[in-house]
Amino acid sequence: ILGGRTSRPGRWPWQCSLQSEPSGHVCGCVLIAKKWVLTVAHCFEGRETAAAWKVVFGINNLDHPSSYMQTRLVKTIILHPRYSRAVVDYDISIVELGEDISETSYVRPVCLPSMLQSLEPDTYCYITGWGHMGHKMPFKLQEGEVRVISLEQCQSYFDMKTITTRMICAGYESGTVDSCMGDSGGPLVCEQPGGQWTLFGLTSWGSVCFSKVLGPGVYSNVSYFVEWIERQIYIHTFLV
């Protein structure tokens, strides 16, 4: 996360770290139910076997396992059938854990939006992750507040790509607060009236964020995929 700040334990209990040997942390991910996690499809490029992965919850510092930490193996990886590597569209995947997590104050699921719930431009939301900070990779979870921007305005930043309804854009023209490599699959969450946090985006792509940062970040639009997510969870829970 560029331009963010170090988070505190328990502030984002749905944030998880998708890990694979020998790299360790590869991508972010988001807990949506006791046995189910969301991340983006491009994290699995070239490594789509479930056995190669594990998911770590309840940590703030990647380097210091906390007493709240829970680790689960991956049972199933479900990539969206329309995921396109070339244009990074339909960039979403559902991960089934080997066994349920135990819900604690530090490991809890986030809410999913309803299909009709969409984000208005100029809404402020949070992104979190252990990705690049522009000058280094952090150990501690970083958080940043970003502003949602319209798809039309977003298209103007990315001449070479087509911004689709499967995407949400958030950040700032100057790119001061943005997600970066290693944040992929992590959450873009917004607080709803009543204090509940809802997941609207998964960090997906953007312009180069090590230098010359320009333009907002692009997130997979979770509202677009809610029906697909719920159906996949139903199929893999009740129809196996």
Place this chain on the structure above:
Amino acid sequence: CLYNSCLGSCDGSSLCDTNNNLNNCSQCEPITLELCMNLPYDYTYYPNYLGHRTQKEASISWESSLFPALVQTNCYKYLMFFACTILVPKCDMNTSQRIPPCRALCEHSKERCESVLGIVGLQWPEDTDCNQFPEENSDNQTCLMPNEDVEECSPSHFKCGSGRCVLASRRCNGEPDCDDDSDEENCGCEERNLWECPTDKQCLQHTVICDGFPDCSDHMDEKNCSFCQDDELECANHECVSRDQWCDGEAHCLDSSDEWDCVTLSKNVDSFSFLTVYRSATEHLVCGDDWQETLSQLACKQMGLGEPSMTELIQEQKQDQEWLILHSNWRIFNGTTLHELLVKGPSCHSRSKISLLCSKQDCGRRPAARMNKR
């Protein structure tokens, strides 16, 4: 490798060529960078002249956005060709060596286009010092120069009638970008060999028609995709399955769509929500005879909701109601769906239907982040 540096290890992925031994480490790899898929050569060599180690890295690089945008300014006819010779350098299949652009090609590109970048406060990419490239025909070192059939525009561009290149995302975007406005001509879906949604006039690739995912706002792209018999129903992926198999607890469609949304809560006028099952694609009420609380829990869980907060048996007034009743041995079934435990019944003795309220799954709260009074 024994003779030259090899690509990184394969991480045990099956992608590795099994006879990859120390001697024949080929350096050449097919070009996959969309931007440079129309070059007069098909194989490239990494790392490239900008220090990118893979084509994936090149595809998200600053330069892969900069050059196509710069090409639109028409500053140099062969700029796109030069950009590709450094983004995806040609690889000589015999020697597995990379072949550089000639110095003149680099110098012409830089002379004509660097000033254009200066206007918008950008610099020519640092790693492209032309002196690193050989002079044309210098001591028979081969280097690349464009010939007359080199494409000036990349596959990510649209070629204007005037010959200029504008980015494909600007084609038919409602704003003229070509100097002759040709990017806003022939914008009908058919003229661009695309499929048109009847209502919202959206243009779709033919590949997504009848693929099981609706794209038009009225889902017309997923209509009339298959012709099922009268006693059959169409799956989301357009297969046909027998009506009797719909919501019978077992997936018959390859995409399991015959088992989607089988158990729901239907609202009625006085806002009771009655447990309803869509057996054989017909709504059925569930008879309350022998009902157990565990069945209410299964129903709520199956609908992706939390625990049941209320279960009530309500008298049904209608006479000709179609009922589903509990299978006599439902207790021995395990790990199944609720509707698999139900069978069509001639009657419901108690004539009572099930009114059910499920709580929502608790989510989105963060108790540890509470403000602690000091």
